[in-house]
Amino acid sequence: xxxxxxxxxxxxxxxxAGAGTFHALTGVSVRLDPGRVVGIVGETGSGKSTLAHAIxxxxxxxxxxxxxxxxxxxxxxxxxLPKWKLPLLRGTGIGMIFQEPIxxxxxxxxxxxxxxxxxAVRKLRDAGESPTLFPAPEPHDYSxxxxxxxxxxxxxxxxxxxxxxxxxxxxxxLMQDVLDYLRLVRINDPETILDLYPHELSxxxxxxxxxxxxxxxxxxxxxxxxxxxxLDITIQAQVLTLMKELMEExxxxxxxxxxxxxxxxxxxxxxxxxxxxxxxxxxxxxxxxANPRHPYTKLLLxxxxxxxxxxxxxxxxxxxxxxxxxVPPGCPFHPRCPLMRDACKTNPGPLLEPxxxxxxRTHLSACYYSDEVARKA
Amino acid sequence: xxxxxxxxxxxxxxxxxxxxGKASHLREILRPFIRVLRANPLTLIGxxxxxxxxxxxxxxxIVPVISQVVLGHPVLLTPYDPNGISTDYSxxxxxxxxxxxxxxxxxxxxxxxxxxxxxxxxxxxxxxxALLLGGGLxxxxxxxxxxxxxGGVISAVILRVxxxxxxxxxxxxxxxxxxxxxRGTGPSILAVLLTWWPYxxxxxRGEVLAVKHRPYVVAARAAGVSEVRILFRHVLRNLIEPLxxxxxxxxGTVIITFSTISFVGIGVPLDVSEWGxxxxxxxxxxxxxxxxxxxxxxxxxxxxxxxxxxxxxxxxILDPRSRRTxxxxxxxxxxxxxxxxxxxx
Numbered sequence: 001x002x003x004x005x006x007x008x009x010x011x012x013x014x015x016x017a018g019a020g021t022f023h024a025l026t027g028v029s030v031r032l033d034p035g036r037v038v039g040i041v042g043e044t045g046s047g048k049s050t051l052a053h054a055i056x057x058x059x060x061x062x063x064x065x066x067x068x069x070x071x072x073x074x075x076x077x078x079x080x081l082p083k084w085k086l087p088l089l090r091g092t093g094i095g096m097i098f099q100e101p102i103x104x105x106x107x108x109x110x111x112x113x114x115x116x117x118x119x120a121v122r123k124l125r126d127a128g129e130s131p132t133l134f135p136a137p138e139p140h141d142y143s144x145x146x147x148x149x150x151x152x153x154x155x156x157x158x159x160x161x162x163x164x165x166x167x168x169x170x171x172x173x174l175m176q177d178v179l180d181y182l183r184l185v186r187i188n189d190p191e192t193i194l195d196l197y198p199h200e201l202s203x204x205x206x207x208x209x210x211x212x213x214x215x216x217x218x219x220x221x222x223x224x225x226x227x228x229x230x231l232d233i234t235i236q237a238q239v240l241t242l243m244k245e246l247m248e249e250x251x252x253x254x255x256x257x258x259x260x261x262x263x264x265x266x267x268x269x270x271x272x273x274x275x276x277x278x279x280x281x282x283x284x285x286x287x288x289x290a291n292p293r294h295p296y297t298k299l300l301l302x303x304x305x306x307x308x309x310x311x312x313x314x315x316x317x318x319x320x321x322x323x324x325x326x327v328p329p330g331c332p333f334h335p336r337c338p339l340m341r342d343a344c345k346t347n348p349g350p351l352l353e354p355x356x357x358x359x360x361r362t363h364l365s366a367c368y369y370s371d372e373v374a375r376k377a
Numbered sequence: 378x379x380x381x382x383x384x385x386x387x388x389x390x391x392x393x394x395x396x397x398g399k400a401s402h403l404r405e406i407l408r409p410f411i412r413v414l415r416a417n418p419l420t421l422i423g424x425x426x427x428x429x430x431x432x433x434x435x436x437x438x439i440v441p442v443i444s445q446v447v448l449g450h451p452v453l454l455t456p457y458d459p460n461g462i463s464t465d466y467s468x469x470x471x472x473x474x475x476x477x478x479x480x481x482x483x484x485x486x487x488x489x490x491x492x493x494x495x496x497x498x499x500x501x502x503x504x505x506x507a508l509l510l511g512g513g514l515x516x517x518x519x520x521x522x523x524x525x526x527x528g529g530v531i532s533a534v535i536l537r538v539x540x541x542x543x544x545x546x547x548x549x550x551x552x553x554x555x556x557x558x559x560r561g562t563g564p565s566i567l568a569v570l571l572t573w574w575p576y577x578x579x580x581x582r583g584e585v586l587a588v589k590h591r592p593y594v595v596a597a598r599a600a601g602v603s604e605v606r607i608l609f610r611h612v613l614r615n616l617i618e619p620l621x622x623x624x625x626x627x628x629g630t631v632i633i634t635f636s637t638i639s640f641v642g643i644g645v646p647l648d649v650s651e652w653g654x655x656x657x658x659x660x661x662x663x664x665x666x667x668x669x670x671x672x673x674x675x676x677x678x679x680x681x682x683x684x685x686x687x688x689x690x691x692x693x694i695l696d697p698r699s700r701r702t703x704x705x706x707x708x709x710x711x712x713x714x715x716x717x718x719x720x721x722x
Contacts, residue, residue, distance in 0.1 A: 058599055060590075062523075091601020098599075103592035108614045117610075121601045210596075217600060 003075065005221050005253040006032040006055065011069030013050050013277075015324075016062055022324040024050040024064070026277045026332075030255070032221065037247060037254040039268030039285065041261060043321050046274040048257045049099075052225040055255070056094040057086050074220055091121045095219030095252075099226040101206035105198035111209060112194040115181060116174040118213035123177070181212040184249075186242055204235035208242065215250060223255045228263065240266065261304055265289055273297045276322050276332040283363020293365035296333045331366070339367075413694045420690025426683030430497065438494035455487035459650045470668050477668040479659060485672045492650040492673070495562075497680065499635050500628040503569050508624045511577025514539075516616075518578065519585025520608050535578065542575040548634055556643045562651075565644040569635055580623060584616045591615075618695040625688030629681030636677055652677050 008030040015022040025047045032038050042048045053059045055071055057078060071078040073094060081089060090096075098104040105114055182190030185208040198206055207227060214222055227243070228236040240263060247254065247267075256267050264271050264285065271288050273281040273296065281294040292298040299317050319336040322328055328335055334344040414421045437454050444452035456475075457463070463482035470477045476485040518535040521528025542550065551572045558564035588594065589612055597611050598604075636653025638644035645651040647658055652673040659669035 056599060058595060087598070087601050087603045089601075090599050093601075094599075096596070096599035098592055098596055100592055104596040106593040106597070106611055106615070117597075117602065118600050213600065 002033050004031050004072075005034050005074060006030070006255070007070075007072040008051075008055065009070045009072075011051070011054065011071065012067040013047075013054055013059065014065050014067050016065060020325045023277050023327050024324055025054070026327070027069075028272075028274070028277070028279045030272055030279070030282070032253050032255060034220075034253055035251045036270065037256055037268045039256045039258065039264035039271040040274055041258060041264045041271060042274030043259060045276075045321055045324065047277040047324070048259070048274055049225055050277075051274070052096070052223050052255070052257050055221075055223060056090050056096065057081070058090075058096075091118070091217040091219065093220060095214040095217050095222045097207075097210050097214050097222065097224045097227045100230045101203060101210050102198065102230075104210055105206055107198055110195050110197055111182075111201070112171070112175075112178055114198070115178045115209065115213055115216065116170070119174050119177045119181065119216045122217045123174070177216065181216040182209070184215065184246070185209070185212045187212075202235070203231050204238055207231060207235075207239050211239075211243065211246070215246070215252075219252060221255065222252045223257070225257050226259065227256075229259070236263075243267065261289070261301065273300070276327050277324060278327075278332050278366060280333065280366045281364065287363045293363065294333075294367045295337050295339055410694055413690070417690050417693060419686050420693070423683050423686025423688075423690060426679065427687045430493070430680055430683055433490075434494040434497040437490060438498075453487075455484075455490045457484035457487040459483065459488045459491035460648055467666060469666075476672040477666065479662070479666070479669050485655075485669055488650045488655060489652070489672050489676050492652050492655065492676070495645075495650070496632050496635070496652055496677075499566060499569070500632040500680070500684075503566065503573055503631045503635070504624055504627045506570055507573040507577045507627075508620065511574035512581045512616075512620060514574075515578040515581025516585055516608070516613065519582035520589060520612060522586070536582070539575040539578045542572060543579070545572075547572045547576070548637060551634060551638060552641060552643065555638050560643055560646055562645045562649055565635065565638045568638065569631060573631065577620075577623075581616065581620065584619055585612055588612050588615050618692065621695065622688050622692045625684055625691055628684045628688075632677060632681060 008028060011025055011028045012023070013025040015024055028047075028051060030038060030040070030051075040048055040051060050059065050064070054064075054066065055073070055078065059066075066079060069079070073089070076089070078089065178194070179190045182193075187193065187205070187208055193201065193205070198209075201209070211227075224243070228239050231239060244267065254267075256264065258264050258267075268285045270283060271281075271285045272279050273288070273294065275296050281288055281292065281297045288297065289301060292301055296317075303316055317336060322332060322335070328345075330346050331337070331344045334340045337344065414424055440454050441451035444450065460483070463478070463484075465474060465478050465484075466480050466482040468474050468478040468482075474484050474486065476489065478484055514535045517528075518532035522532045523529050545553075551568045554571055555565045555568035558567065594607060594611050597607050602610070632652075635644070636651070636656065639651050639653030640657040642657055645654045647654060655673035656670055656677075659666070659673075663670045
């Protein structure tokens, strides 16, 4: 059994707000093995982003509060880390790509300075000039995707354009890496954009730069929080293709969060389905999508429009996602569930407990009647 | 093209090519500023006025000191001694006395000019002190504001003290302090100094609260950047523009407040040339000898206006977003021939 990169166990997160307590996550467990891609899919307000932010401890506390659970990253208990050590965990340990590339780049800095900061974090830690939690060099080799490995770029005129000896020295020291990572994300003439500001680039370019920044720190775990949701559909396809290619090149473990079932099917090895803060189903992506064992997943998949097919109005899930302020007791899905029994109202679902000995159970489901769900076509 | 690249690379660099590289380098940096100034004439006017006013103030202040050292006696840049009583009293503006004289025969132009360094230094200095102190406190109060932590306690203390100051109108408070300290230049400077910084605490704190939850700050945190570095590199960097603009606009307000204290008669003594004091001293001559009052009044007006115009335009120069847009707008309106010519040059 391999040591998992990330092991989240029974994580519960609450938000304390004026109106009451919001149960953003309830007993969520996710396990991520090295080099794997785990997708988390769910509707708006199902707790996807809370999970993404909770793992590197980026949730603002208060109002957020981690009530219970354990997050173990490369054997380090993240929830046990003192506050001052958290920056050491982030970047080089856990990297992140955010939803809105325009807001996630600092408008005051040129592209070079943005990427250089990320590169510098890794360089200083590798050189022992700043402390790090994970001194061991990462197992991945990033050089495969790099097109040019010469000092050519250094000789480019732009490289000598900035004022100040100190700034120029810093620029020259980091230039090669910055250019390499920009090429890694398929920006062909990175020299031409080094001196531009984020607002002068297109959304797709900005997201490429965010990806380059996240990868330049060589994280063991990359959390992609809806990386393509803010992009239009053609750019989305480009960025996804890029990410898929990069996955093979850099072989980082990725936690891929999205509301788009298609994207998850494309990108992930395993998928977890979140509903109202509960992980209702988890397993290999083909298994979950082909034989869903939770009524929610099943109905969700049925409401995806099929291509070239017109069989009347799309089936939609009746009702709406419960407010996180009052998640129904028992199984959170029971008010909308066609298979609901009395037991569902009071007893919380058996949280992903696999029942051994039944060969049909190929993956984990939080439904009491998962066999029945799987049987019904 | 190739030769230009070579010289910039320092290949076969002679001292001359290096020097020339430096000069063109400077021009490269200044170009966007120059374009913004040209695109917005009011900013240009404000900028020119600020340069003229500052240069004049500097010369008026330092030439007497330098000449004292070099020549052994002070050389005044004012046509007459600002405190030298003469027999030309109550004269209307003429070539001899550009802005006339008062009842004691003091040359108004000389007095207005002599007051320039003091008033400008007060405006720049007091607003600058407020910017540094208030800005620093506001930064701390805004960034570490989490309740039930040490930072939260410190920030609460800062804000409550600020509230005490803000409970009074700043002019009333400044007047009260100045009155209790007694008449004099020093006490009135102290009075404005003490009342001015709380506004910067509020302003800075508000901006910090707005910026610190921006996604790029979270993204920097996620990238492993330390909190102190985030504060300076990501938060403070994005506050500089609004703060600097506010500061520039504020210089005029400080000058007016300071002049008001003098005008009420509890500020600068009469023998020190100061615009507010002059307006106060000559106030009763407004109908009979209007130049005595109008000249210092106009000096205040022009100085405040200059900094306001400049401050307004500063926003466009400092913000990369509007800078590029303006530059593009200018580039679009420039004739193709000019662009081609500029490219060749």
